[in-house]
Amino acid sequence: MDTVLPAADDPHTRAALEGYRAGALRWLAGGVIAVVLAVLLGAVAISLAEDRGRPVPLAGMVVVVLVVGGAGAAFAGLGALARALRWRRALGAVPWQRGLLRIAGPAIVAFEPEGYDEWDPTHEPVRLRLVSTSVWRTRQVQELDGGEVRLAPVGTGQWVLTAEGLPTLYGARSARRSARRDTGERGSCG
Incomplete structure (x- = not known):
């Protein structure tokens, strides 16, 4: 076990x-x-x-x-x-969740946990807004686009993320979805 x-x-x-x-x-x-x-x-x-x-x-x-x-x-x-x-x-009370980080905007990221299937309409990435006030910290996270990161909840709607080789943790809050909501359709290819 x-x-x-x-x-x-x-x-x-x-x-x-x-x-x-x-x-x-x-x-x-x-x-x-x-x-x-x-x-x-x-x-x-x-x-x-x-x-x-x-x-x-x-x-x-x-x-x-x-x-x-x-x-x-x-x-x-x-x-x-x-x-x-x-x-x-x-x-001290929660394990890390591993997954991929996707950049969705200047300080907006999406975390896709292991096992995430973008074509499954029931799967949603965790959408986060970085709370960093410095440009260099935001850029460090943006450089992780497509890379494996670790994410853990540290409060209601509050998260921390890190990755191998990073010397610190980055705080984030749950991001609201845009006013333009999904209509159940995923993007089409072609």
Whole structure:
């Protein structure tokens, strides 16, 4: 009898989760460093302004940019850390589903699980919308078009996908079907 292991027990999954967590920590640390630098720069600018009797040009704008950018980066890092923890818990309870990835648009993909038959009207691919906010992460997934990937549910309408050789996980949400629904006919050849 074959036992199906949870996705989190796979060494590739553990490494991918660690890669995702490391990226989250970099965002968090970078944001905190930017805010600390803003505070230090503000203190130095105030000290110089008092000594010289005039304000330091652009210091206030640089401080504001560092605080806003740093706070945003820290917030993004905290969100990614929380997501990594949630994903780790969810992947400890479900196995990976293997299948093929098809690109359907800039951030829309379709997952065809093993055994999928495109000519069987009862089979539907899992349609997903990537939740990545960076172009390079979206392009990494797009390069997998037609390749084998692994997909696992991590919440209601939420999924994670990865593939051999990828150092991280990619989040996705269930995509709605277009307003133009299938009429039961598949495309014709000819």
